[in-house]
Amino acid sequence: MNDGTTHSDDGRIVVLSGPSGSGKTTVVDRLIAAAPVPLVKAVSATTRPPRSGEIDGESYYFLSDQEFRNRLAAGEFLEHAEVFSSGYLYGTLLSELQRAWQAGAWAFLEIDVQGALKVMQQYPQAVTIFLKTPSPEEFERRLRARGTETEDVIQRRLATAADELTLADRYRYIVINDDLDRAVREIGDILRSQETQTHAG
Numbered sequence: 001m002n003d004g005t006t007h008s009d010d011g012r013i014v015v016l017s018g019p020s021g022s023g024k025t026t027v028v029d030r031l032i033a034a035a036p037v038p039l040v041k042a043v044s045a046t047t048r049p050p051r052s053g054e055i056d057g058e059s060y061y062f063l064s065d066q067e068f069r070n071r072l073a074a075g076e077f078l079e080h081a082e083v084f085s086s087g088y089l090y091g092t093l094l095s096e097l098q099r100a101w102q103a104g105a106w107a108f109l110e111i112d113v114q115g116a117l118k119v120m121q122q123y124p125q126a127v128t129i130f131l132k133t134p135s136p137e138e139f140e141r142r143l144r145a146r147g148t149e150t151e152d153v154i155q156r157r158l159a160t161a162a163d164e165l166t167l168a169d170r171y172r173y174i175v176i177n178d179d180l181d182r183a184v185r186e187i188g189d190i191l192r193s194q195e196t197q198t199h200a201g
Helices: 026-036 064-073 094-102 113-122 136-146 152-163 180-200
Strands: 012-017 037-043 077-081 088-093 106-110 125-134 173-176
Touching: 012 037, 026 037, 026 106, 026 136, 037 064, 064 088, 077 094, 088 094, 088 136, 094 106, 094 180, 106 113, 113 125, 113 173, 125 180, 136 152, 173 180
Parallel strands: 012 106, 012 125, 037 106, 125 173
Antiparallel strands: 077 088
């Protein structure tokens, strides 16, 4: 039985983190489509309203603030955070891990560093990967190339990225996204070797 505090060792979890602009979303999409091991992307829950084209249960689980807090109090979240710049809550439901494992797959979490640290505490065997750009200058260049954010937002993201980079060594693997194909291949190799070890154990 799982009482919510102890966790099965056969639960396979992959965590991918990295600053905005590191290419996480593209890497995740590529891995989901063509990873050498079965992956199920954990769908995050949020209290923010859906944007145009977003689908409940696919893009996010869109919860009211009260429902999110009720489920949090009931111990249903693996990790959560309040994004203070927006005032909205985000988190990963434990049921998302079960959904992946029941499908015989790895649960694939694309979450921020603070969330990843919480996962590491609860699942020390999780495969944790930090994705970074080749240099801070390249990171800033990519961020500005989007052309979607104000200077104030860019400066905040740069400061956040600097903080996150100080925690990168807490991850089991650091992958530099200097070439998309190579970065995806490197992560695929990591997962393949972990899958082999899991079955060997």
